[in-house]
Amino acid sequence: MENRRSPMLELVDIHKSFGDVEVLKGISSSIEKGELLTFVGPSGCGKTTLLRIVGGFTPATSGRVILDGQDISSLPPNMRNTKMVFQSYALFPHMNVRKNIAFGLTLKKWSKTEINKRVDEMLELVHMEGLGERHIDQISGGQQQRVALARALALGPKVLLLDEPLSNLDANLRVVMREEIRKIQEQIGITTIFVTHDQYEAMSISDRLLVLKDGVIQQIGSPVEIYEKPANEFIAGFVGYVNILNGKINERANGSNTFKISTTYGDIEIDSEREDIGDGDEILVVVRPESLSLKKPNSAQKLNGIKGTVLTHMYAGNHSKYSVKVGDKNIVVDQHNPKDSPRYQHNDTVELLIPRNAHILKRQ
């Protein structure tokens, strides 16, 4: 097994200002060998800037970039063992596919046969066999993407940097290329940073996500963690729909992980291992629509049920989407829909069950 302890790439307290504007405000993170990490966040949050700092194209105002144990912060791009694929692909339009891929190898003074062998390998890797002699304007957008990828990989970098590589492709091709990139990445096990502003793209391709907003890391975690255990309200709303209820900790039973919480809609109990939340704290209960369930009122189970009225019901085959009015709030519920399962209509009074494992957040 690989030594999972020492990261391939480490970012240490990176700051970056353009003039008076601080775009990155202290970014620290690390990436394991072979991992695919995405930088994701709204437009202008500093993803490209951070990636360019890793690649050596933009100097950081302060902070360090450490590659495989070596501080590379002050090295120019060509001296770093990282290679970048630009959003615009930046293919050399006056060279054919082969020459593009071979460019870096030629500079490294590889022999002709070695270069040819390597270029063939790369063409095969990106499924472009036989297209080597084509000119750049004679291949499609997706193929250009592949060439850019092959060109960056030809030099065998330790870290591959991809800046929104799919944004110039149409919707169908994006999905295909996304899977393709992931497959190639896993096949050769290259450590990769992938920049995107598309949450779903990020969720589906990454081992872990680094969510940026306003130059600050909001959360680093696996797709499951980001979805199920968002670190704050922004992250909670970042992927998919989420219901948020305000509450207050009444009591944390000593030594136990059970929180007694009072909300304006009734009292509930939630199990959580969070240590930073205690008696009297204002909190948010975060529940995804599919984690809630609806029951007829007066059903046997009293605990964790709050009363509401069905506003709308949308039947969507495998599930039903309800909007339920609870006090002044509309709660969205996705109910799994096996045959003959109970369904509710407009104005029905229902009981909404909050799962005991719902996520809680401290209110800011």
Next chain:
Amino acid sequence: MTEVAINPVNRGWWYSVRAYVNKNLVNIFAGGLFLVLAIFLVYPIAAVLIKSFWGDDGLTFDFYREFFTYNFYYWSLINTLILGLSTMVILLVVGFCFAYLTTRGPEWLRKPLKIVALLPLAAPPYIFSISLITLFGRNGFINNLFNFDFNIYSWVGVIAAQCLAFLPLSYMMIENVLNSLNPSIEETAADMGATEYKIIRSITIPLAAPGLLKAALLVFVMTIAEFGNPAILGGRTPFLAPDTYLMITGEGDFNMASVLSVILILPCVVIFVLHNYVLKGKGYATIVGKATPTEKKEIIPGIKIPFMIITFAVGLLVVMSFVVILVGSFVKIVGVDNTFVMDHIVNTQSNTAIYNSIKVSLAAGFFGAIVGTLLAYVIMRGKFFGRHAMEMMALSGFALPGTVIGVGYIIAFNNPPFLLTGTIWIIILNCVFRFLAVGVEAGISKLHQISIEIEEASADLGADFLTIFFRIILPIMFSAFIAGFIYTFMTTMMSLSSVIFLVTPGFDLASVYIYLTAQLGELGLASATTVKVIFIVAIGMGILKIIARKTGFDVSKKQGA
């Protein structure tokens, strides 16, 4: 559609006429414009062509035979080509250095270098003859200072003056090319391990090559057509443009002048065709999707230093030229007798020439802008056959050497029905039609921005053509109108090569007066008049910019096009 049928017949004949005119006005205008272009552009050029084949005894090739027999003639062709080629090569290098530094160089250097590179635009090209004579002439300031025995009336002088004069053209085109390259491409090459030399050689220059070639060709055409610098500094070396003038003023030989003109046109036509057909659309569209804003990186000293030496040396000459012209207007003789005098500035002849030039330039600007706007509209919105030909004709004035059109005008308008020789109108018309291109192109690009649907919508609302033209199109095209006006005004103010054939004794224009005084070595008068021209062009630009700002149209982007 409205259900209330309106029968035109009920509205009487006047309605029918209006309806007809309304429907066909664009084509009616087009017909008029074709006629005007034919008379004032095609006919003079045709007249030159005919004159070169038509002697006293009818059709003959004698004049061409003569041209290729006597070395005095054919050497002027060879010299002209040498001049064009050397200026082209030098300016390609110098322009590239300037453009590289202003697009990729250190931040503090970009603005000043750009200003210096564009500075010659504010002055007529022959300013550099005067400044070089003042600096390096027989009594030249620098020659005296360092005891040089350097003769500026030579190849070196002509080439230097031409390079300085056409630096902005070369710079603007190359800068444009370098700016249009996707910065990520150069970054990728650096990422792959290429040094900056390698990047320039194997990425930047190959990618810029089509654009560089276009720039070079344009510089070549402009230099071989230039009259002032070779005429003033050429000494005994024959060049085509000045020789054409001598052929007419000295020998009164219109046939030979026409032959020289045709010979001068040929390379221009070849290059015009290359430029517009062979090279059109060539080049690499390197920006796909979003290009990342890049931070300037340090250029390595091995490139920065030589580029800086070249640009600083050339820049210094440009700045010194302006300084010397300014100083020269207020002292007796720069470097020889530095007493302050006002004689040059208040000289009556000089002021009369300036006054004449303003009058001519305002008229040319006004008519040029009208014709240019109309042409643009008709070319873009008309549906008649020959729109392309019309556009070509309109733009050709720009591509043809001024001396040729000058010769054409004296030949064409010397006899009834178009007897214009000796009037101020021949000068005005000459300038209107030579400088049409910018007004037309500004208008066309403006019309590209506005959808024809605006016009269709107003027609739908019930406006007829004239209403649409005056209420919708003219206001929208006002900025193009102003651009045409400014450009024609400025270029007429400075133009020499064509008008020198058309002025009559006693009616001098500023440019002609500058040329004549420079020839006679009256550098003080030449400098003072040049300063006034620069000043007026600057004021004119200022005023028109204010008007443009008040009306909310930005014209500044169109300058120097």
